[in-house]
Amino acid sequence: MVNGKMKHLLLLMLLSWTLTLEVRAQTAYETLVQQGMDALAIDSLHQAEDCFRQALKQYPHHQSNYLLYRYLGQIREHQERGQDALEFYTSGLDLNPTNTELRLDRAALLYRLGNDGRAISDYSDVLDTEPDHIEALGMRAYLYSRIHDYKRARADYEHVIRLDPLNEKAHIGLILVNDRSGRPREAMEQINALIAIYPGHALLYAIRGGMEQQRKLYEQAVADLTRAVEMEPDNVDFRVSRATLYLEMRKRKLARADVQTALRLGADPLEMASLLKKP
Secondary structure (H helix, E strand, C coil): CCCHHHHHHHHHHHHHHHHHHHHHHHHHHHHHHHHHHHHHHCCCHHHHHHHHHHHHHHCCCCCCHHHHHHHHHHHHHHCCCHHHHHHHHHHHHHHCCCCHHHHHHHHHHHHHCCCHHHHHHHHHHHHHHCCCCHHHHHHHHHHHHHCCCHHHHHHHHHHHHHHCCCCHHHHHHHHHHHHHCCCHHHHHHHHHHHHHHCCCCHHHHHHHHHHHHHCCCHHHHHHHHHHHHHHCCCCHHHHHHHHHHHHHCCCHHHHHHHHHHHHHCCCCHHHHHHHHHCC
């Protein structure tokens, strides 16, 4: 029979052996993670993925595994394998549901995949714990506007502006929301004020030109879109916007000239052909 002293000795030996295995496993895990990070640094994505997968297998319960799932998700996104990336991000969030960066990664991917509802849910989860998170507020506002929930979109944009009064994207978003939701005078006043702050930003003139076109203020719209084109002559979107305006004004020759320039700048030929076919 084994006496008490012998039992104690055996227990110590077993504990020592277990700790040794644990240390070895952690050391191997850390080595694999470092090798994966080194591979990422030189854009060797396949090698990085292999290292991270081996690390997960080596130490499946390590507290940092959510980061490996995040890296694997980013690799899959780079490879344009969105659904695989989504699964990795979700696995990471299962391990660490409160990690903001990982949830933002998944929210952004869901947006790119066209799943606005789930993206809004993820941004809302971020805002539940960080109510002043500007990126989450801005993206949720944009998504609310896409689904025509203008009241909530306006609230989020206004929240961003309170936090960052010179946030141009938030001001633009709020202007467009107001313009689409029955506040045209307020929207025009806001775009005029924004141009006064940023007179050198071509996009603002293009936006105002589009708003003027909707109001059939054609000469003003031409002036603003022409200003945008002159400021950024290689901007395809501005050329197409002005071509659309010219077509609405029945100035097909001018529209065709803008379309030809847009084609030289890389516009889609089928879209441009379709545009010119409009009556």
